[in-house]
Amino acid sequence: MKERIAGRRPIGIFDSGVGGLTVLRALRRRLPGESFLYLGDTARLPYGTKSPGTVQRYALNAARHLVDHGVRLLVVACNTASSSALPELAAACPIPVVGVVEPGVRAALRLGASRIGVIGTEGTIRSGSYQSAIARLGEGVSVRAAACPLFVPLAEEGWGDHPVTDQVARHYLEPLLQWGAGALILGCTHYPLLRPSLERVAGPGVELVDSASAVAEAVARIPEAAAPSTSGSGAGEVYIHLTDASDHFLRVARMILDGPPRHLEVVHLGEG
Ligand code: DGL
Numbered sequence: 001m002k003e004r005i006a007g008r009r010p011i012g013i014f015d016s017g018v019g020g021l022t023v024l025r026a027l028r029r030r031l032p033g034e035s036f037l038y039l040g041d042t043a044r045l046p047y048g049t050k051s052p053g054t055v056q057r058y059a060l061n062a063a064r065h066l067v068d069h070g071v072r073l074l075v076v077a078c079n080t081a082s083s084s085a086l087p088e089l090a091a092a093c094p095i096p097v098v099g100v101v102e103p104g105v106r107a108a109l110r111l112g113a114s115r116i117g118v119i120g121t122e123g124t125i126r127s128g129s130y131q132s133a134i135a136r137l138g139e140g141v142s143v144r145a146a147a148c149p150l151f152v153p154l155a156e157e158g159w160g161d162h163p164v165t166d167q168v169a170r171h172y173l174e175p176l177l178q179w180g181a182g183a184l185i186l187g188c189t190h191y192p193l194l195r196p197s198l199e200r201v202a203g204p205g206v207e208l209v210d211s212a213s214a215v216a217e218a219v220a221r222i223p224e225a226a227a228p229s230t231s232g233s234g235a236g237e238v239y240i241h242l243t244d245a246s247d248h249f250l251r252v253a254r255m256i257l258d259g260p261p262r263h264l265e266v267v268h269l270g271e272g
Contacts, residue, residue, distance in 0.1 A: 012071030014039040018252040019189035020077030026212035043243035048121020052084040059085040083129035104211030113182030118145040120187030161196035169201040
């Protein structure tokens with residue numbers, strides 16, 4: 001049954017799966033009383049191994065679904081979609097669109113490291129989005145990037161603090177650590193869910209940069225996000241739409257939302 005979204009128009013967020021929940025968590029902290037409509041495209045996860053054209057098509061389907069459900073601002077809580085489809089999304093949507101790459105880069109540059117490592121999906125790393133944003137915004141900063149395709153399934157599985165994840169992380173991070181990265185951008189919204197293992201492997205000398213709070217700050221500065229009153233119907237609610245019912249998603253959502261989601265619907269996205 002289709003559930004009506006009460007009160008003021010929500011902020012829309014999408015990702016392929018659970019990763020964007022890390023951004024939702026930061027947004028809820030920064031904008032308490034706001035309501036959110038989160039779309040997890042669980043039927044088509046992962047995005048990170050798909051070609052840019054396919055990711056663009058999926059992202060446009062997701063955005064259209066959220067716009068049709070009345071969101072007043074769109075957060076692309078997926079680095080792969082932000083890297084491959086941000087200009088297309090901004091052109092297609094009649095509302096402000098915020099991606100995750102630039103806020104993450106700005107947060108990393110504020111730490112002052114001269115060598116920044118970036119980890120992300122194959123799609124994100126191949127797009128060069130982080131490499132070019134760092135070249136544009138960080139004078140004299142060098143960057144090395146590594147694709148970590150096994151991290152998304154480990155995060156979906158909930159293995160954020162697990163010896164298998166430690167071992168996989170050692171394999172992916174070793175070259176960046178040996179090179180001397182002082183900061184490591186978690187260039188996929190799934191990766192903060194692996195933080196315990198990543199911190200253990202990276203060690204205390206490397207700052208892990210999660211773009212979620214930087215994205216929440218960027219959203220809060222947009223006039224359309226202006227804080228609503230913290231009461232009234234719909235205030236503070238999180239509506240979740242999934243393209244496939246997923247136990248993995250629900251397990252992580254329960255953890256991030258401090259309880260089971262109150263509003264959950266399985267939806268079909270129109271193809272475009
Ligand atoms: N969480 C997404 C990202 O930030 C996508 C992961 C995936 O579906 O491969 O890239």
